[in-house]
Amino acid sequence: MKYALYLGCAIPIKYPGFEAATRQVCERLGIELVDMAFSCCPPPTSMKLVHYDSWLALAARNICLAEEAGHDLLTLCSGCVNTLKEANQVLKQSESKRRKVNKALEEHNHSFQGTVEVTHILDVLYQDVVVERLIKEKVRDIPIRVGCHYGCHYFRPPKVMYPEELSDSESYVPVKMDHLLSIIGVEPTEFSRKFLCCGSPLGANVDQDAGYAITRQKLSYIQERNIQALSVICPSCFEQFDLGQIVLSRKTKDGEKIPTFFLTQLVGLALGLSVREVGLDVHRVKAKKLLDSINII
């Protein structure tokens, strides 16, 4: 199993701990990663809204790099997977779009062919053969109550992101993270408005407070259910919950803060990696107390 690792911008620059955890987890589970000179995806919440053509062309460029190397793309961020999957689908389906984009790319010797697929680390880890390996390789369980926050861009719109999973009512309710974490001993816990957006795009584009207002609502639902930690699959969501709780607590004493984990950090801990190895020390809301209570250092 070999993938071109698409890191995006936020993780390698701001949260390299997620990248480190991911690389180690992949190595232990037999997933080979190849690095390439990718550029910004670009984000579905910024470039796409401002200039669609540019968004499509830059996304196509990234896909072309993977095509040229002959590997499917593995992303770590919901935003990246949303951009790359949608661009991939649009370009595969529309000849006119393809022609137009290839015109912008041709002088750089790139040409979109439609030969690779785009996937997210959650989907890769959820494959049967990887899960089997995980069960074999794990050295400890993580018996904590975790709320899984999938974010929005990972799975919506379902007809683009997971067309094969559409329900009778044309929706898709993802469960992969809950299932995967339960394999490593986690107790995945439901909470209200689980699939509500974290508020990050609002914070990034308009006003930080606006974004955090949405995050605050989510946090109140999470706290209602005695959830001990959050698991996310996107660095933007991570920041909303991590930095967000710090910012929000400056205004109101909102109770105890809940640490947030990136998915591969939890999986890494189960595989025996240390707290430092998965980069937990740079989180703003510390997980130390929680992890100490279950003997993880």
Place this chain on the structure above:
Amino acid sequence: MQEERGIMTVFKIWKHFKREELYECYQCARCTGSCPAMEVAPAFGPRETILKCLGLGYDQLVEDEKLWLCCTCNVCEDRCPQKIPISDLLVALRNSAALRGNIPGRLSIAIELLAKTGRSMIVHQLDEMRSHHGLAPLPPVPVDEIRQILKKTGLDAVIEF
């Protein structure tokens, strides 16, 4: 539909969205009822946006700053009983808005950064931080290539870079 939405070089939304599709909206408000921006700005909503598109025409709409309150989370489209491409519409409206200079300050700065560096984050003592985590330095982005591509697609009509 997905077919036609792609290249927004001509910013007339009626070229890319069939009027009949938007007329199907019977204003049930499930979209606005699900919208995360509701927490922050009660005056914004996808339902109203569609109504305005059909009634007032999109000219006034694209000058409204509240358009940018949309998180593109796509729940509206998910819950719409008429399967109206609300999220796509909001993307198109914002593209139109950007062309007219209706674009939040923070966002133009972010786009400018992207266009100039090929990344959406400022790189600051990056290699040091990465090696702290045992990671190799990031391969550099071919900045000129990015710039040229963006010139070709016409980003400079919206943002100077």
Place this chain on the structure above:
Amino acid sequence: MEEIVQLKEKNQGPGSRLEKNDLRIGVYVCHCGKNIAGTVRCEEVAQYALNLPGVVLAADSLYTCSEPGQEQIKADIREHKLNRVVVASCTPRLHEPTFRAACQSAGLNPYLLEMANIREQCSWVHLHDKEGATSKAKDLVGMAVSRAAKLSPQFELTVPVLRSVLVIGGGVAGIQAALDMADAGYKVYLVERTGSIGGRMAQIDKTFPTMDCSICILAPKMSDVGRHPNIELLTLSEIKEVQGHIGNFKVKVLKKARYVKKECTACGDCIQACPQLAPDEFNAGLSIRRAIYMPFAQAVPSRFLIDMDRCLNNQGIVACDRCFQACNPKCIDFADEDNLLDIEVGTIVVATGVDVYDPTALTELGYGKFPNVITTLEFERLINAGGPSGGELIRPSDRKRPSKVAFLQCIGSRSKRSNPYCSNVCCMNTIKDALLIREHWPETEIYVFYIDIRAFGKGFEDLFQRARREGVTFIRGIPGEIIEDIDTGDLTLLGENTLLGSHYRYTMDMVILSVGIKPHKDAPTLQRLLNLSTDTDGFYMEAHPKLRPVDTTTGGVFLAGAAEGPKDIKDSVTQASAAASRANILMSKGEVSVPAITARIDLEKCTACGFCAKVCPYHAIEGDKDLGYFRVIEAACKGCGACVPECRFGAIDQAHFTDEQIVSQLDKALSEDPHKKIIAFACNWCSYAGADFAGVSRIQYPHNVRIIRTMCSARVSPQWIERAFLKGAGAVLVSGCHPSDCHYNNANQHTARRVEKFWKRMEKLEINKDRLRLSWVSASEGAQFARVIKEMEEGLKKLTPVKIQEAADKLKKAICKKREAS
């Protein structure tokens, strides 16, 4: 008194006989006042007709359809021994029956009448082109005369109709239809899938708008059914096979084992003894029943039954006999078996009803996850005195009475995520429910979240007003999401009040989803068995939405109740009585005549290939290779003619629309200036009617077109198209019903297939494909028909006789080559 303007008689000298059989055709050209005569020179046309082979008499008259006009025809038939009559006047769709009756009363077989449409399809559409109209009228008369010469007398088959009826479905519609027909004296078989009749109406607490107790008004009808000497009630039964045709259906009914004998006194001792549990379907799963149970208290038949799937004895061994021991009259019989019954009936009424929509798939509403989110059906059972809570309105989570309830409308209706249609009854049902709550528990806060309130029937608006006056709050804006407070079970609704343009957050004790209704899940099975059409939503289709709302296109099969479309009890009962009346017409007459336009097979030429049977929409052709031939079941044949073009051996033809007859029209039409003409094959129900409608609307179009009528566009044979091009026709149009509207159950799919095949042929031979056109024109699309003709005429202008001849030559060569090869 109308005067016949001129009468001309031809001299019967030797050599003027052109047919072997002594043809004596009489032609009548109608003026229709100024309607025809204002544009067409009728005298001239009559004169022209007189010179046609076989014509012995030609007259023009002012109003041929009038009394004197008809009398003249009758007199002429007798006096001049006419053996064919051609009337050139209005559309046959109007007066063919009139003139046929006139012929019949004069002793001439009615199928020896032919009409030429020189009004709707000539004078009215070429008002300003008198030359064109007149020459076209001559052509049309000529075509009619040629065809008349080929007509043969036909005798309509009368099929006896058994005086018995099968009603499928024991809900209120089935019950009403059964009672009406049983009271009228017919034998009724009422087949019901579950253990008791009653259907949805038995589950409802009160009905709108009268607020009657539903089971109270239904139970007497149910008893009547149970007691009626003419009704044989077959519960726990399913239809397995339906053979036959109108008047004589042979049906196999599987009567499943009940395991409880007739002697059951419904004492209920067995229930106490039974150890097995199951969710009670009648109470929408809100309570438990045993493996041995009575569907509900007022069940008819009033007899227990055993659900063998739940019973411990389902392996065929008596592992548990507690109920048997407890039963005093000893009426439990584990040895009971399924029984396959054969019944024969003359008519069938389909009243299979509806299921409710399951809102689990709408995950944002929490149904199935949050205990206090229920459906309106569950609510009916809760609030019903005979239900799981004895009529107390309680919340599933803590059995407390809710003080704030919300109804959400349009759940599973008006949506591409579930069912696109409006379910008709939900608005009124909610209003009724709200009033019931208000009546019993006046302090309850009641909210109705809606998009539109549909209160269209008698007394409905009153009820709506009453609800508003009683303080029920109506909020326009469906919640986007429902959240549960896990500690209290309370629900919070998040949405937008569209009338205020503001967001809301309402916390409720209970939420009731007003779910839509959809066709019963077994509907497709029955559809296949009875050869019915369904619409895109799965409801059975009526023969005509306005004029034949309870008939189906299968003769002898009628629809009643919600199986045909969502409707309330009043409309179901009305429709049931209507269906009973329609069935009554057939059964009281005791016989039905089949129009003599059925397909006929020449057994000698038949090679038993079976291609014709494959395309028959009514399975009216049967046979097999062993038999050596196929034959048409005349009573089941509807006369579409789709089978005829399938036969490569010329073994099958359609009576009164034979190849010879159509070809004679074609040949005559193309005998002069073929390159200027468009031959249009139009189907009787849609395209021909559409062309008529163009005439009625006086929409003008070019006169080059010559329309040839068939019953269905699937009758059109590729050989006719070939012949038309060989004879030099400028263009050919094949026009039928829109794909989902075919009068003969989608036979027009074959039309499309054949035309597409012909196009491929034309492409291969490099003949301009545009010369053959396929169009779908409905009976109301007069303008569309005119547009198509105009476009084709434009195309004609670009053709030259030389090009047409070239194409004809190419075609001829290809045909010869093919013949040599085979």
